[in-house]
Amino acid sequence: MTQELTQNRITDLFSQKSDRLLSVYFTAGFPNLDDTMPVLRGLQATGVDLVEIGMPYSDPVADGETIQLSNGRALDNGMSLKTLFAQLANCRQEITVPILLMGYINPVLQYGVENFCRMCQSVGVDGVILPDLPLDLFLDEYAPIFRQYGILNVNLITPQTAESRIRLIDQESDGFIYMVSSASITGSTKGISDPMRAYFERIQAMNLRNPRLIGFGINNHETFDTACQYANGAIVGSAFIRHLQDHGTSAESIQSFVQTIRS
Amino acid sequence: MATTLEPQTSFEVNDKGFYGRFGGAFIPEMLYPNVEELRQNYLQIIADPAFQAEFWQLLEDYVGRPTPLFLAKRLSAELGATIYLKREDLCHTGAHKVNNTIGQILVAQRLGKKRIVAETGAGQHGVATATVCALMGLECIVYMGSIDMERQKPNVDRMRMLGATVVPATSGSQTLKDATNEAMRHWINNPVDTHYIIGSVVGPHPYPDMVARFQSVISEEVRKQLLTKIGRENPDYVVACVGGGSNAAGAFYHFLHEPLVRLVAAEAAGQGVTTGHSAATTALGKPGVLHGSRTILMQTDDGQVTEPYSISAGLDYPGIGPLHAHLFDSGRGDFYAITDDEALEAGFRLSKLEGIIPALESAHALAALHKMNLQANDVVVVCLSGRGDKDLSTYSKHL
Numbered sequence: 001m002t003q004e005l006t007q008n009r010i011t012d013l014f015s016q017k018s019d020r021l022l023s024v025y026f027t028a029g030f031p032n033l034d035d036t037m038p039v040l041r042g043l044q045a046t047g048v049d050l051v052e053i054g055m056p057y058s059d060p061v062a063d064g065e066t067i068q069l070s071n072g073r074a075l076d077n078g079m080s081l082k083t084l085f086a087q088l089a090n091c092r093q094e095i096t097v098p099i100l101l102m103g104y105i106n107p108v109l110q111y112g113v114e115n116f117c118r119m120c121q122s123v124g125v126d127g128v129i130l131p132d133l134p135l136d137l138f139l140d141e142y143a144p145i146f147r148q149y150g151i152l153n154v155n156l157i158t159p160q161t162a163e164s165r166i167r168l169i170d171q172e173s174d175g176f177i178y179m180v181s182s183a184s185i186t187g188s189t190k191g192i193s194d195p196m197r198a199y200f201e202r203i204q205a206m207n208l209r210n211p212r213l214i215g216f217g218i219n220n221h222e223t224f225d226t227a228c229q230y231a232n233g234a235i236v237g238s239a240f241i242r243h244l245q246d247h248g249t250s251a252e253s254i255q256s257f258v259q260t261i262r263s
Numbered sequence: 264m265a266t267t268l269e270p271q272t273s274f275e276v277n278d279k280g281f282y283g284r285f286g287g288a289f290i291p292e293m294l295y296p297n298v299e300e301l302r303q304n305y306l307q308i309i310a311d312p313a314f315q316a317e318f319w320q321l322l323e324d325y326v327g328r329p330t331p332l333f334l335a336k337r338l339s340a341e342l343g344a345t346i347y348l349k350r351e352d353l354c355h356t357g358a359h360k361v362n363n364t365i366g367q368i369l370v371a372q373r374l375g376k377k378r379i380v381a382e383t384g385a386g387q388h389g390v391a392t393a394t395v396c397a398l399m400g401l402e403c404i405v406y407m408g409s410i411d412m413e414r415q416k417p418n419v420d421r422m423r424m425l426g427a428t429v430v431p432a433t434s435g436s437q438t439l440k441d442a443t444n445e446a447m448r449h450w451i452n453n454p455v456d457t458h459y460i461i462g463s464v465v466g467p468h469p470y471p472d473m474v475a476r477f478q479s480v481i482s483e484e485v486r487k488q489l490l491t492k493i494g495r496e497n498p499d500y501v502v503a504c505v506g507g508g509s510n511a512a513g514a515f516y517h518f519l520h521e522p523l524v525r526l527v528a529a530e531a532a533g534q535g536v537t538t539g540h541s542a543a544t545t546a547l548g549k550p551g552v553l554h555g556s557r558t559i560l561m562q563t564d565d566g567q568v569t570e571p572y573s574i575s576a577g578l579d580y581p582g583i584g585p586l587h588a589h590l591f592d593s594g595r596g597d598f599y600a601i602t603d604d605e606a607l608e609a610g611f612r613l614s615k616l617e618g619i620i621p622a623l624e625s626a627h628a629l630a631a632l633h634k635m636n637l638q639a640n641d642v643v644v645v646c647l648s649g650r651g652d653k654d655l656s657t658y659s660k661h662l
Contacts, residue, residue, distance in 0.1 A: 064511065
């Protein structure tokens with residue numbers, strides 16, 4: 001997907017900044033249905049570089065307990081794609097930070113892939129992360145639709161991804177590559193081990209055309225700092241969900257969380 | 264929709280893992296290397312004469328195959344047709360599940376795997392997996408919904424006795440769907456040395472095809488046995504229950520391209536299709552993606568997977584295998600929704616008429632016979648997928 005895209009906040013971001021980027025994930029409609037916009041505002045106020053908004057799903061197999069529970073609670077609160085798009089309808093009047101939606105393919109298929117992309121464009125979503133959308137199916141069927149609406153599809157790589165496949169993913173990605181730090185589900189990794197560093201170095205040496213953000217296991221300043229030595233930045237998810245659960249969604253609470261990660 | 268999802272007449276999986284518009288491999292990148300390793304190797308491994316020899320030897324000497332094809336005379340008289348029972352309940356471990364676990368453990372060994380993870384609903388697949396792990400000396404971890412662990416306690420004890428670690432799945436409905444989620448997560452966390460033995464014809468390609476191939480021993484034997492018994496290989500009907508659908512896939516396999524053989528699938532309607540307590544996937548579902556494949560799936564309008572319900576833990580699943588979705592979609596298969604009460608009645612009836620206590624799953628297949636408008640000269644094969652010992656506590660509540 002190397003054709004020129006319409007202007008996109010994610011590609012703009014990476015053209016302006018190449019290191020120590022912080023992306024934060026939270027689940028839409030968690031802890032309460034109407035928390036999506038307050039959390040988004042709170043994150044923007046702290047100056048995070050990207051925001052990933054989770055589209056809750058009943059069976060999130062790549063996620064650990066923390067994100068699964070937040071998904072379940074958001075669904076119990078009544079969150080759906082329709083509600084999420086309604087909540088985000090006017091967000092671009094105040095939100096300038098790039099936004100990605102992250103979730104699983106089935107709710108998107110039921111919504112309709114083209115409708116989904118159209119709504120993403122309409123509310124100002126810049127990209128999506130759909131871990132269970134296979135790359136070949138995306139390329140065969142959905143890439144033209146995503147391109148038409150200027151929506152980036154961010155792909156994952158893991159320590160087990162073969163070099164040839166990483167090259168393919170790099171060639172077919174725009175925006176950034178999501179480097180899963182270790183063989184794990186979200187929220188289950190403790191610290192950054194030597195094998196993880198070796199993997200980070202191996203990928204760094206591949207000189208990929210896309211920038212890279214490291215996710216899974218980034219939960220404090222130390223892990224963020226280490227990840228930033230090997231990639232353009234890192235992604236925090238489960239740790240932020242736990243923080244929202246324990247300390248609430250006020251701007252101050254969010255500010256203090258992001259500060260502990262950054263410094 | 265583009266080419267890969269176009270309906271096709273073949274019932275074989277295509278090179279991208281699709282049966283018609285169902286199938287594929289919708290998996291996160293974390294699982295891609297494992298599934299790809301399997302996809303690139305399974306056909307070659309299975310075709311290897313050394314594999315074949317070991318597989319068939321174990322089926323014969325360890326599982327006890329071929330299983331009998333039994334003419335159920337009193338049931339036939341009652342229903343007014345010729346009814347044969349394919350006695351998978353006589354397999355070692357008490358159900359057809361072991362056909363597949365024998366095959367997969369041999370594949371896992373050849374891929375150099377040291378540990379096995381599995382999911383189980385009724386516990387039959389868990390027991391079959393724990394059994395082959397004990398046989399081969401591999402570590403075994405079985406995820407089972409915590410509700411299922413309560414209602415199928417004897418199978419939990421059997422797995423533990425066989426040396427397996429049984430891990431309760433406490434998320435969601437705490438049944439088979441959630442056990443499958445947890446097993447997939449375990450695999451994501453242990454990608455290099457672990458093989459995931461999926462117990463049904465579900466999951467990402469190549470699992471549905473691989474499991475169907477291992478279970479196809481059922482239809483292969485039926486053909487030979489029918490030829491001996493009635494002078495022809497093809498019955499008029501093959502009837503089997505479908506949760507995920509592995510016994511049905513095995514019973515249908517060699518008849519898929521025999522258009523005169525009607526393939527009949529019995530799904531669990533639970534308390535009734537319209538009651539909200541049901542697992543009748545084709546009646547209630549629509550196309551969607553779960554556990555790695557596009558299939559027919561019970562879900563909300565927003566694409567959230569619905570909690571299924573059945574009295575039978577083995578049928579308590581919100582989807583069906585992609586092959587079955589294609590059989591339904593193409594009209595090749597006839598799907599019936601069987602309530603808990605109908606299944607119980609059929610289970611009691613078979614016990615009294617033939618001296619065979621069927622698993623509640625198999626009782627759903629037997630109940631379908633009453634809905635099929637059978638004619639006097641019809642020859643019907645019912646796959647009796649498992650024995651009812653594990654369900655005695657449920658049966659005894661209705662004695």
